Amino acid sequence: MIRDIEKIVITRGAISDRVRAIGEAITSNLINVDDEQEIVLVAVMTGSLIFVADLMRHLPMKIRIQLMTASSYIGKSTQSNNDPMIGKLPDVKGRHVLLVDDILDSGKTLTRIRQELEEMQPKSIQSCVLLRKKIDSAMDVPCEYVGFEIEDEFVVGYGLDHDGYYRNFPDIGVICP
Numbered sequence: 001m002i003r004d005i006e007k008i009v010i011t012r013g014a015i016s017d018r019v020r021a022i023g024e025a026i027t028s029n030l031i032n033v034d035d036e037q038e039i040v041l042v043a044v045m046t047g048s049l050i051f052v053a054d055l056m057r058h059l060p061m062k063i064r065i066q067l068m069t070a071s072s073y074i075g076k077s078t079q080s081n082n083d084p085m086i087g088k089l090p091d092v093k094g095r096h097v098l099l100v101d102d103i104l105d106s107g108k109t110l111t112r113i114r115q116e117l118e119e120m121q122p123k124s125i126q127s128c129v130l131l132r133k134k135i136d137s138a139m140d141v142p143c144e145y146v147g148f149e150i151e152d153e154f155v156v157g158y159g160l161d162h163d164g165y166y167r168n169f170p171d172i173g174v175i176c177p
């Protein structure tokens, strides 16, 4: 697997430091949200698998995790397809929601999920992604917490896949063409 990685873009150490800092930022914004209210953390699978597992351990408040699925790639493609497939969403009416995904690219996935969640009238909603590509479509999507801004290239590792592989690679990198 490691032989397929052309270059490392973000090391595991840098990821770990940044995830801790995001957790602290979320905590200072949400911890006093209102005393009895818990947070519903909606995690977009499968790309956010490792991110969410690490991030939640830096969130000391009362949290319920809800997993949902979305996919915008077909097979071995490295191009988002136009219409992401969105799985069943949890009921978030009257709840405080933290929406977590791996990466903002075309922005279609996060935009659609957030819209559908907003229609359920949550008490509040904030989005958090580990990575955002430095392209207009990604920069235009409202997102309260962003881990890293990266160049417009296809990355794998730390949960992100290519054709289902490389999710277990601990750093974030680019695969050989």
Ligand code: 5GP
Residues within 6 Å of the ligand: 047, 072, 073, 080, 084, 101, 102, 103, 104, 105, 106, 107, 108, 109, 110, 153, 154, 155, 156, 160, 161, 162
């Ligand atoms: P968007 O809807 O913003 O175009 O794409 C979002 C989804 O596409 C992400 O949640 C992620 O699963 C996938 N994606 C977008 N860019 C990349 C990338 O560079 N690498 C990988 N592995 N997945 C990506």
Ligand code: MG
Residues within 6 Å of the ligand: 044, 045, 046, 047, 048, 070, 071, 101, 102, 103, 109
């Ligand atoms: Mg995804």
